[in-house]
Amino acid sequence: MATAFGNEETVRGAGRGDAVARWIGRNPLPALVIAVAVIFALWLILAPWPAGFEDVFGKKRLFINALFNGVTLGGLYFLVATGFTLIFGLMRNVNLAHGSLYLFGGYMGYEATQWTDSWLLSYVVAFLCCAAVGAAMQFFIFRRMEGEDLRQTLVTLGLSIVFSDLMVWVWGGNAIQIDTPDYLLGPTPTPIVVAIKSSGEAVFLQYPRVRLVIFIAAVLIGIGMWLALHRTRIGVMIRAGVDDRDMLSVLGYRVQLLFILVFAFGAGLAGMAGIVGGTFQSISLGEDQHFLLASLQVVIVGGMGSIPGAALGAIIIGCAEQFGQTYFQNYATVLTFVIMVIVLAIRPQGLLGRR
């Protein structure tokens, strides 16, 4: 029933390495397969490809670009999906208005950049606005229907219909692009060889700096969240609430306050992701549904209620989307769909989820 925010068999850092060693000891063959796959993937990325290889996979530049786009898109999906999974894990509330919060954050961030000219400040604005909306939703509506998860879900659905229509009213149907700040513009050279010129000179991959920076930020947020969940008092409360929220409230903790905080935090993250999305691609009508779908897929694949699961799922779904678009355009969504089907068939609770 309970869902995990990590591999709970070990909480302390020292035990974690042992657990990995034990797992390898118990499953030598899968461990070997994983190790070979990792080494092969690293070779695929770092080394220049032999001649016959490009016939199968196409140009290496294409492959590497799809990979980088996939991983950085995964970072964006992670930002959206962690809030979703956190809210679901703690409150059992499938927040179908999460995509609307993402879009709202994007629009608020856009307004903030227009007014203040500061890209970084817009994150604060988007976070606060979305957090306020999220807290209000939890405080005024969901608090009154605790435990009725179907009804809560239906309410979030109704809210998402209203929100998206109101946002069309205010911002119209045109796509809006948030400008990348000057200091993040342009490409960054990476030590990855994509091709070798006829002169024998290696060509290195150039990749947009802003995407790399945002991906690193997403990783840092993920690590920060993991630390907050495992090292702070409020994190302990959240994990306890995920496992048994009745027990937590019986022990005298203020569960309602915790719910509001988590809802606000999850919504705020979605809002910040809106700016990232507006910088990467654009924000427009319909993006709310796109990112709701992405969150659903990430959470279904990664495991419901699990933050490491959200990270894993986000990378998988992001890469699947980008590789799909690069290699078989007509059936790109089929790839993510197939991944979802396989995961559901083998592990219905998701890769890192717990029953």
Next chain:
Amino acid sequence: MALAETTDTSPIGALGAPRSSSALSGWLSQHAATLILGVLLLILPAVAGSFILVQVFGWAMILGIIALSLMFLGGYGGMVSLAQMTVAGVSGYMITVFGASSLPAISLFWPWWVAAPIAIAIAVAFGALTGALSARTEGIYTIMITLAIAAAFFYLTLQNWPIFNGFAGFTTIPAPIAFGINWKHPVPLYYLILFFAALSYLAVLYISRAPFGLALQGVRDNPRRMEAIGYNVTAHRIAAWAFAALIAAIGGILMVWLNNQISPGSAGIEATIDLLVIAVVGGLGHPIGAFIGAIIYVILRTFALDALVQVGLDGRRFQTLIGLTFLVIVLFSPDGVIGLWRRWSARALSPRRRDG
């Protein structure tokens, strides 16, 4: 339900009447509302114009059929599926692919009596697969999984040109001509839709009282106990999904014939969500709820724009109106309009009962 309560006492007092006729009159008075509604719908073409006939009642009944499949799964099976519109979309697309459309490059132009069964079979297989995927998880996960599947199908139809013809979809789907009747003319089309609406309604009503339906409701209420008694819970759920998919698939084909086109938006995320709105607003407690919700939705959809403008509001805020209606229903009457009606009639009846 409430109607049956009021009427079921009266025929017993009819002494002296022959038994068969008392049983008949009892049956008649029990189903008076259904019969009156049925007769009204049958004679509707005599009074209504083709717009009201097809675009309002025909469209509402098609949405009702598809919402009925959602109601069946949600109400009797406890599995709220957002994939029912997608199932309808699959069968709708398949009948244009196997049947006829304006795109000879894709359509195979098989006759409708070959294409329709194939389309329905594929849609049922799709529905059963969706069911098999979500039946292994419980409760609220079903919504997530089915919404993800519905959205995946939407984006697939949007991106895929070889089979689904991308965002353009299919247009000018020729009428099926059978028994010398062109079924695309308003009146034949109306009767065709009415026939299938009545058929699926009665089928759901029948199954809900048949052993399978009762077992399904048992699975909904307590899967572990049903498992312990010896029922195969997963098999019952998947069978329910297949049956629901059959209903939705029929609705999907009718939808294509009525709209004369199908495109990604026909089974898109908005359509998917609207279908859930229809089923929930009508009420998941009784099959008629699906049709009540559908007629409310279609009337809002058709006339709200003018009504909003008349009271000085922006007509384009139609979606907000739908969303707010939905929110009000979910917040104040979770069992939908049917629940409102039941509570209202129970309150209206109770003083009279005490007097009598």
